[in-house]
Amino acid sequence: MKKKALSILLCSIMAFGCLAGCGDSAQKKETEKNTAETEAETAAKEETEAAKTKAGGPELTLMITNSTDPWAETVKEMVEKKFPDYSLTFKNWDEPTVEQTVKTAFAADQAMDVVMYWPTYMKKFEGTGIPMDLTEYMEADTEWKEGFTDGILEVGKTKEGLLAIPNTTNYPMLQVNKKLFEDAGVEFKDVMTWDEFMAACEKIKASGKTPVAVQQEWAGWFVRNALLQCWDNKEELDSFIAGEVPFTDERVKNAMDNIADMYNSDYVYPGGKEAVTTSADDAMAAFINGDAAIFCNVVANAQSVSEKVGDRFELGVISWPSMAKTDDMNNLLGSAGGYMIMSNTKYPDEAVEILKYLTGTEVLQAMADQGSIVANKNVTSDDANYQLYSRDADKVYPDEVINLSSEIFDNLVYNEPANYLFNGESALDELEALREAAAAK
Amino acid sequence: MKNRKKQSGVNRKVVIAGLFFMLPAFVVILITILIPLIWNIYLSFCDWKGGGSISFVGMQNYIQSFTTAATRDAILHSVFIGIISTLVSVVLGVLLALALYRIQGRLGGVARVIFYSPSMMPMTVLGLLFTFIFAASDKGLLNALLGAMGLGTLQHAWLSDKGTVLWVIAMIQGWRASGTIMMLSYTAMLNIPHSLFESAELEGCNFRKKACHIILPLIKPTVRLALSMTLVWAFKTYDLVWTMTKGGPANMSMTAPIMMIKTGFSYNQYGYAAAIGMISTVLIGICILSGRFILRGESYEY
Numbered sequence: 001m002k003k004k005a006l007s008i009l010l011c012s013i014m015a016f017g018c019l020a021g022c023g024d025s026a027q028k029k030e031t032e033k034n035t036a037e038t039e040a041e042t043a044a045k046e047e048t049e050a051a052k053t054k055a056g057g058p059e060l061t062l063m064i065t066n067s068t069d070p071w072a073e074t075v076k077e078m079v080e081k082k083f084p085d086y087s088l089t090f091k092n093w094d095e096p097t098v099e100q101t102v103k104t105a106f107a108a109d110q111a112m113d114v115v116m117y118w119p120t121y122m123k124k125f126e127g128t129g130i131p132m133d134l135t136e137y138m139e140a141d142t143e144w145k146e147g148f149t150d151g152i153l154e155v156g157k158t159k160e161g162l163l164a165i166p167n168t169t170n171y172p173m174l175q176v177n178k179k180l181f182e183d184a185g186v187e188f189k190d191v192m193t194w195d196e197f198m199a200a201c202e203k204i205k206a207s208g209k210t211p212v213a214v215q216q217e218w219a220g221w222f223v224r225n226a227l228l229q230c231w232d233n234k235e236e237l238d239s240f241i242a243g244e245v246p247f248t249d250e251r252v253k254n255a256m257d258n259i260a261d262m263y264n265s266d267y268v269y270p271g272g273k274e275a276v277t278t279s280a281d282d283a284m285a286a287f288i289n290g291d292a293a294i295f296c297n298v299v300a301n302a303q304s305v306s307e308k309v310g311d312r313f314e315l316g317v318i319s320w321p322s323m324a325k326t327d328d329m330n331n332l333l334g335s336a337g338g339y340m341i342m343s344n345t346k347y348p349d350e351a352v353e354i355l356k357y358l359t360g361t362e363v364l365q366a367m368a369d370q371g372s373i374v375a376n377k378n379v380t381s382d383d384a385n386y387q388l389y390s391r392d393a394d395k396v397y398p399d400e401v402i403n404l405s406s407e408i409f410d411n412l413v414y415n416e417p418a419n420y421l422f423n424g425e426s427a428l429d430e431l432e433a434l435r436e437a438a439a440a441k
Numbered sequence: 442m443k444n445r446k447k448q449s450g451v452n453r454k455v456v457i458a459g460l461f462f463m464l465p466a467f468v469v470i471l472i473t474i475l476i477p478l479i480w481n482i483y484l485s486f487c488d489w490k491g492g493g494s495i496s497f498v499g500m501q502n503y504i505q506s507f508t509t510a511a512t513r514d515a516i517l518h519s520v521f522i523g524i525i526s527t528l529v530s531v532v533l534g535v536l537l538a539l540a541l542y543r544i545q546g547r548l549g550g551v552a553r554v555i556f557y558s559p560s561m562m563p564m565t566v567l568g569l570l571f572t573f574i575f576a577a578s579d580k581g582l583l584n585a586l587l588g589a590m591g592l593g594t595l596q597h598a599w600l601s602d603k604g605t606v607l608w609v610i611a612m613i614q615g616w617r618a619s620g621t622i623m624m625l626s627y628t629a630m631l632n633i634p635h636s637l638f639e640s641a642e643l644e645g646c647n648f649r650k651k652a653c654h655i656i657l658p659l660i661k662p663t664v665r666l667a668l669s670m671t672l673v674w675a676f677k678t679y680d681l682v683w684t685m686t687k688g689g690p691a692n693m694s695m696t697a698p699i700m701m702i703k704t705g706f707s708y709n710q711y712g713y714a715a716a717i718g719m720i721s722t723v724l725i726g727i728c729i730l731s732g733r734f735i736l737r738g739e740s741y742e743y
Contacts, residue, residue: 096687100706103491128709129492216690274577274598276690282580406708418690422603427691430510 057085058347060113063101064339064358066093070304071370075363082357086350099124102342106130111342113351114358119156119164120335123403126158132343133161137352144356152375155336155398164340166375167359168367170300171334171396172221173389174318180209180293181316188316194258197321201267204293212262213269213292215280216418221296221320221333222262223416226255228331228397229324237329237397243404243439247431255323256420256428263421276418288312299389300337303371306385319392334396336375405438485715491705495712502716511692512717515700520724522611522682522696523675527732529615530671534622535664539652541623542630553627560620568684571613575599575685600686606694610682614675622667629663630656661738668732676725697721 062079065072076090093116094101105112106128125131138145138153145153148166156164181188184207186200201211214221230251231237239245262268268275269286287295288308297305302317309315324330339358341351357363364374368381373390381387402409411419411431419427485502489495506512537556541549559567574582577598584596599605633656641651657664679698682688688695688703697717705714 100702103706107491124707124709127490127493270577270580272577272598273690274601277577277598277601277686282576410703410707414687415689415691418601419692422691422693 057087058350059087059089060345060347060350060354061089061091061111062354063091063093063098063112063115065090065116066095069300071367071372074366074370075358078363078366079354079357083354086354102130103128106342106344109344111345113345113347114339114341114354117164117338117340118335119166119338119340120400121403121409122156122158122163122340124406124409125163125340126160130342131160131163132341132345132348132351133163134165134341134352134355135162138162138165141356144360147361147376147378148359149375149377151398152336156338156340164338165355165359166336166338167364168300168337169334169373169375169390169393169396170298170337171332171392172218172225172296172298172320173302173392174320175287175295175297175302175305176316176318177287177290177293178314178316180204180207180290180313183207184209184293189318191319192321194321194323198258198262198265198267201262201265201294205265205267209290210269210271210286210292211267212294212296213283213286214275214278214296215283216277217280217414218296218298219268219276219418220413220416222259223256223420224333224400224402224412225320225331226259226323227252227401227412228333229322229329230255231329232325233329237331238399241399241401241403243401243435247428247435248425252428253425256417258323259417260421263417273418273421276421284308294318299373300371302389303385317388319395330395331397332392332395333400334393338375405434405441407434408438481715481718484712485719487712489711490709491711498712502713503720505713506716506720511695512700512704514692515688515695516697516717516720516724518607518695519676519678519697519721520728521607522614522678523672523725523728525608525611526615526618526675526678527668527671529612530618530622530675531664531668533615533619534667535626535657535660537619537623538626538630539656541627542656543648553624556623557620559617560624562617564617564680565684567613567617568681571609572600572685575609577601600694601690603693606686610678610685610694611675613685614678614681615671617681618671618674622664622671625663625667626660629660633659658738661736665733665736668736669729672728672732673725676721676728 064079065076080088091101091112098115098117102112102115102117122131134156149169152166152169153162155166156162176188178188181200181204184200184204186203189196192200204211227240228237231240236245240249263273263275266272269278269283269292283292283295284305286292287305290313295305306315320332322330339355341348341355345351359376361376361378364372364376365379368374368379368386369383371383371385371389373386373393402412408431411434416427419430423430484495486497486499487495488498488501506516541553541556544552576582577584577600579585579588579596581599583599587593587595597605599609637655638651641655646654677698678696679702682694682696682699686694688699698721701714701717701721704717705711
């Protein structure tokens with residue numbers, strides 16, 4: 001009898017536990033039933049308003065700073081101070097996982113209201129419905145629109161509209177150890193052709209040092225930049241970017257061979273083909289410790305590397321070496337940093353307000369003061385380094401072949417030049433198959 | 442007759458109560474495994490960008506999986522890592538268990554903790570640790586050790602060479618899982634009646650003979666179970682590969698799970714990613730069945 005009573009009790013507890021989980025949704029269903037007569041739009045508005053009052057202000061999630069950015073804390077504090085009535089949650093932005101985070105959140109109907117993402121690469125989100133079209137907001141605010149550097153807004157546009165707003169311009173450059181250049185008998189020049197660069201590497205290597213240090217994630221810049229410069233004129237380049245010229249073209253092959261020569265000649269730290277797997281820390285350590293003479297960097301990080309080097313040696317800045325046959329083809333790869341708003345945000349107007357502030361003069365001036373090259377006409381800087389780092393901004397070409405498809409993007413950004421070094425011309429066949437697939441779409 | 446009827450009534454009540462108690466677990470499995478699995482099967486026949494409409498494309502995703510070299514290679518890499526690491530973990534795990542069984546006592550206890558510790562470490566920590574060990578040039582611990590021993594010719598770029606990178610990953614994965622296999626096998630060994638060993642000793646058997654003729658045949662069901670478990674773990678290898686090589690360089694260590702995530706989240710091809718997942722699931726099933734077939738045989742009761 002006791003056993004029976006105990007088993008009934010246990011079963012009841014378990015059934016209660018199961019039903020308790022469903023209780024909330026049952027209750028919700030009841031509420032929904034009662035409000036069924038209300039129009040859908042009104043209901044959504046009420047829900048938004050209810051959420052606002054509940055937390056004392058709109059609740060927004062922002063993924064706008066990476067903890068390693070020198071300006072991260074400043075920008076966060078500025079936004080918090082500017083919008084004291086908003087309930088803001090800051091999530092750290094992480095490059096390798098940002099896409100997964102955004103897409104997973106969208107699938108779960110959770111919004112990261114403002115997300116840092118490259119306007120240049122917004123084609124990766126085409127067809128997903130994730131980014132909100134900001135065209136109307138931009139057209140309605142002339143002051144906001146006119147603040148941007150001429151033409152920069154174009155980079156965030158796709159056939160689905162203006163999907164992201166740029167805040168910075170970023171492109172690669174070389175920081176060099178002038179002492180190692182001097183020891184190796186290399187003349188320091190602001191701009192080098194590819195042949196001059198290779199000759200300098202040979203001299204540095206002969207002096208017992210490693211010429212170049214580049215982290216694996218950035219090794220693809222050599223390839224991407226070469227693919228912007230190896231053509232005879234801009235029309236040919238544009239045809240290539242539009243997917244009309246095959247990757248098996250002789251000029252592409254020559255450009256890849258030039259880069260392969262650099263690796264095969266042991267010019268890249270630590271030498272040999274394994275140089276394509278050098279970590280960011282190892283590359284940085286090799287440069288700061290004086291083992292490598294040239295450090296491949298981006299302008300956004302130039303200031304922080306300069307601070308790390310300190311008084312160890314005199315730093316110089318060289319433009320990315322050029323494979324261009326003529327000056328007008330000395331293009332530079334680059335991207336605009338920026339932000340997008342997810343289309344499932346409950347607070348589109350508030351998110352746009354934050355976006356306007358993030359891309360406005362006040363925040364961008366603060367970022368420029370910390371070394372970033374910003375996309376705003378009203379921002380000025382007397383800092384000599386700012387002038388130095390921003391000198392190649394006009395060389396940045398607005399489009400790249402990586403935008404043809406996500407697969408080509410992935411292959412060129414993360415797999416090259418490793419794929420060409422290890423697999424030779426079959427790497428170009430692989431890229432060609434991807435180009436054909438993209439063209440077919 | 443009446444007694445049997447009464448007994449069958451009791452049995453039915455026990456079964457119903459049992460089913461009732463299983464209900465919460467079943468609901469959890471339904472929500473977290475069965476529904477996603479069915480959704481995944483459906484998705485593998487569709488084209489979906491993660492937003493917007495879903496369109497049915499038939500077998501196209503499966504055909505694409507088999508005809509695209511990168512995807513095919515990623516699946517084969519997973520199979521390679523799965524098989525090699527399972528072999529390493531089972532052989533090493535059983536050998537360690539035999540050694541522990543032989544040692545026993547306090548020293549055995551200490552050894553048990555030491556050998557089991559890799560299984561307790563997070564994969565990402567292990568991945569980072571081994572990245573330093575297998576780093577190229579003299580910076581890597583292994584290469585530095587080889588250099589110090591005068592074996593400079595054996596120094597190697599372990600993680601950026603087609604011939605070594607998958608072996609290194611498989612060995613680490615196998616070594617990590619060997620601790621769990623060791624514990625399972627050791628526990629199974631402890632259940633073997635001592636009388637069997639006493640009889641063997643009277644016949645003049647040494648430990649090697651006892652291991653071959655008594656221990657290994659009797660723990661075979663446990664080894665079979667361990668084999669299935671490790672195969673599933675090894676096939677799913679994601680974190681170790683991601684921490685050590687991110688699937689590179691040049692996709693030479695790309696595995697099916699990383700390819701699935703890339704295909705889904707970077708290329709917006711969720712249907713194709715689902716198809717890769719389904720192919721991997723079928724391959725895991727085939728490998729498990731093959732492994733169990735190889736280890737088939739009589740089960741002994743004792």
